Amino acid sequence: MDELKGEWFETWFDTSYYHILYQNRDFTEAERFINNLLGYLDLPKNVNCLDLACGKGRHSVFINKKGFQVTGVDLSSNSIKEAKPFENETLSFDTHDMREVYKENTFDVVFNLFTSFGYFDDYDDNLKVLNSVNKMLVSEGLVVIDFMNADYTLDHLVEKEVKTLDGIDFNITKSYDGKHIFKNIDFTDQGKEFHFQEKVQAIKKEEFETLLEKTGFEIQNIYGDFSLAPFNKKESDRLIIIAKKK
Ligand SMILES: C[S@@+](CC[C@H](N)C(=O)[O-])C[C@H]1O[C@@H](n2cnc3c(N)ncnc32)[C@H](O)[C@@H]1O
Known part of the structure; x- marks a missing residue:
């Protein structure tokens, strides 16, 4: 079975398989979200x-x-290679690496x-990321975090499913250990078996509030979906936080 060495987020996001599995991401929805956000931010x-x-x-x-x-910055050099042709002035x-200050x-x-x-793996790395964000922002700069609503995600966890994309059957299982949501992805391609695992901390709204407070931010608003409807713990699929550097 092929499994690449390194932290899961260093390897999985850098593979072509990650992009095959997630190829149907909704661009129209992403654009609508950005339009709504920019309308709200009025920059x-x-x-x-x-x-x-x-x-x-x-x-x-x-x-x-x-x-x-x-x-735009990302740890995945393959993703950045694909983004580069869009560069302009x-x-x-x-x-x-988002744990470090870029500029x-x-x-x-x-x-x-x-x-x-x-x-x-280290929960304190969340603080490292937000401290770096704080340092990269100008005075009173804003951070926008669009995360899953962990409460909603856990209530709607699909434990087992198969997704077929580009002729590959991705066998997906999801579980929760009290802290992290695991997504195991198993498939065979050209006679080789592969296994990858996504492991994301199920960080809830209250934890984000603490993390942002600790790293010098003041929350301005919290929304619950891409149309920027108010956040509701049980019903919102997203947790979208807008916070200002204090
Ligand atoms: C769920 S994807 C979202 C990508 C993008 N924001 C989008 O919406 O299409 C998460 C991204 O985080 C990147 N990533 C993971 N760990 C990272 C790190 N330590 N520093 C910077 N980027 C990282 C991955 O390479 C991947 O591109």
């Missing part, structure tokens, strides 16, 4: 944005199209979108 045109854990840059490209300067991409005191808004948080 002046010269602001500098960071898309932290940008993947192949789908949000970065759209935010840039709306007239803002954007840098006001849009750039780079490989970077100090530079960005007006840092976006962390589509559950790109809570990947690390």
Whole structure:
């Protein structure tokens, strides 16, 4: 069985299989979300944005199209390679680990979108990420975190399913150990068996409030879906937090 060495988030997101499995991500929904967010934020045109854990840059490209300067960074060099062709004078991409500071005191808004948080074994690494975000923001800069609503996700966990994409049957099982949501992904491709595991901390709203308080942020608003409806613990599928650097 093929399993790559390294932390799960260093290897899985960098494989072609990750992009095959998630190829049907809804771009229209992502664009609608960004439109709603930008409408709410009402940013002046010269602001500098960071898309932290940008993947192949789908949000970065759209935010840039709306007239803002954007840098997208991600740990996956393969994703950054795919994003690079979209670069222009006001849009750039780079490989970077979100636990570290990329550029100090530079960005007006840092976006962390589509559950790109809570990947690390050490819970304190969450503080490391948010402390880095704080350092990268200018005074009174904003962070936007779009995470799963852990309560809703746990209530609706599909324990077993098979997804067939590009001729590959991805056997997916999900479980919860009281702290993390595990997604095991098993499949065979060209006679080889593969196993990957996603492991995301089920961080709830109250924990985010504590993490953000500890790292020098003041929460401005919390929404529960991409149309920015109010957050509801039981019914919202997303947890979207907008916080300001104190
Ligand atoms: C669920 S994907 C979301 C990607 C992108 N935001 C989107 O919506 O398409 C999570 C991303 O986090 C990136 N990532 C994981 N660990 C990271 C780290 N330590 N530093 C920076 N990026 C990381 C992965 O490579 C992956 O692209």
